[in-house]
Amino acid sequence: MIAIGIIGSIFSDSLGELNKVILTETSKGVEFAISLAGVMALWMGIMNIAKDSGLIEKIGQKLNPIMKKLFPSVPKGHKAMSYIVMNIALNMLGAGNGATAFGLKAMNELQTLNNKKDTATDDMIMFLVINISSVQIIPFTMLKVRMDMGAKNPSEIIVTTLFATIVSTTIGIISCKLFQRRYK
Template sequence: MARIWFYMIAIGIIGSMVFNNLGELNKVILTEASKGVEFAISLAGVMALWMGIMNIAKDAGLIEKIGQKLNPIMTRLFPSIPKGHKAMSYMVMNIALNMVGAGNGATAFGLKAMEELQTLNPKKDTATNDMIMFLVINISSIQLIPFTMLKIRMDLGSQNPSQIIVTTLFATTVSTIIAIITCKLLQSKRRLR
């Protein structure tokens, strides 16, 4: 990955020198870098809010209750995870944060879930079906409230930033269902071999 970034930067600089746009390149680097920092700081507040809410929910036992409600679905999606295992609560927290659009905040719980799933893995150098399924759900992720996109749309002056909520919910629900079905089909095909 580092090589790819290096080549992209080198090609950009060389291209700017060849086409005599080095001044424009410097201007873009300075303005876009500061915009990136501003955006990261503005998102930090949203992420801190949701991480705090999720930690309070975890301490209050709400995550455990949500996990119990989701248990029939989660046990079908992740059949080899023992009941009450830590991985399941981390996965529920990750999925919940992703659903409210706090994907950056969900990352920490996703990493913890993968660590816990690795403790159940008999082949440490190969991902289990449960690990793959969790990754698929994490990537496709149903978005109830896409906070990050709403923030971007507000920052760019959208008249109605929340206009995308219904279409985003529909698109991410369909993508998640298709991802889960595809993953299950591939897992059953692998078992048959």
């Protein structure tokens, strides 16, 4: 896309305008990334405190019946489950950027349970689907974007976002379970 833009600006004799746009928009991108880094650091810190205090373990125990149905191959008390819970919790709070680190740790732990190292397990696929669709209770990133863009009511998207992400996650889980049964 960048190459097409550069070539297009050369042919339309607007290379100077392209340079001006690149310089102004990249600085906006850096400002946005720095402001998101603060939110990400906050949530990752809170989740690490929750993990170290044992809160994640307690939440995991409460969610154990659901998590066991979603991830049947993960043994009770395995590290993968706590990382999965932390990832899902951060995604639900709209801190998807902060959830990434826990998602990577969860996948590494799930890989330790994998007998075929070159093939994803059903639990790995299920985690990926839940992670990608992720129910959003509070979509912080989108609220931040809407605030930065001057929306009159940035939070008006919360209900529709919650509904859409519940539907997408439900469909994703059902699809995974159906494909898991079909190809076993």
